[in-house]
Amino acid sequence: MNTELLLMIGGLSLLDTLSPATIGITVYLLLTEKKKVGLKLMVYLFTVIGFYFSAGVAIKLGFGFFFEVFSTFLQNRVVSWMLFIVGGILFIWSFYVPKRKKSSYTSPITKTNSTMIALGVTTSLVEVGTALPYFTAIALMTNSGLVWYEWLPLLFAYNVVMVLPPFILYMLYMLLGSVMQKPLKFIQNQVSKSSSSLASWIMCIVGLLLMLYSVDYL
Numbered sequence: 001m002n003t004e005l006l007l008m009i010g011g012l013s014l015l016d017t018l019s020p021a022t023i024g025i026t027v028y029l030l031l032t033e034k035k036k037v038g039l040k041l042m043v044y045l046f047t048v049i050g051f052y053f054s055a056g057v058a059i060k061l062g063f064g065f066f067f068e069v070f071s072t073f074l075q076n077r078v079v080s081w082m083l084f085i086v087g088g089i090l091f092i093w094s095f096y097v098p099k100r101k102k103s104s105y106t107s108p109i110t111k112t113n114s115t116m117i118a119l120g121v122t123t124s125l126v127e128v129g130t131a132l133p134y135f136t137a138i139a140l141m142t143n144s145g146l147v148w149y150e151w152l153p154l155l156f157a158y159n160v161v162m163v164l165p166p167f168i169l170y171m172l173y174m175l176l177g178s179v180m181q182k183p184l185k186f187i188q189n190q191v192s193k194s195s196s197s198l199a200s201w202i203m204c205i206v207g208l209l210l211m212l213y214s215v216d217y218l
Helices: 003-015 020-032 037-074 077-096 113-126 129-143 148-162 164-217
Strands: none
Touching (some): 020 164, 037 129, 077 164, 148 164
């Protein structure tokens, strides 16, 4: 496991912290929930971590089999050109993503622990656009030939980093109390307006990564 790979995956995990749904739901809970907000938020966030980690392991194992059989095929010049073109399309398309007028998540009506679990699974499924860095990171791990005791903790660490902003918001909320009301409302307004711009930024960066990854085999 080289430093370059760790830096690339670390950068992708930081990019994945820009999840409008995860941040939006966290802000919503902090603004509206008065009792056991910490417990409900932790149930939600660990559901998100568990969902993405389980999906990542399944995808990683699938990619591992695929790369073991077709690794030389993927380094073929024609395939590399295809990856390069896909990356170019994502990069160009990122400048034309239409802006959304509404946020991509819905507010929960009841806030029981079971609702938080369902909400965690739902928002994880909804945020397909922000999964692009995750899929790219998994592909990088697989193509680098990491063994299970290398990629498994790396995948888990990726998911923990991915939900750091909500944890930080909660810690600030606990430390500062009512002082956080105005910043939280500001974040809520920004999240509801910026989903498409975040998606376009992610598409742009993933497109560039695909082009950089494939250029060695052109």
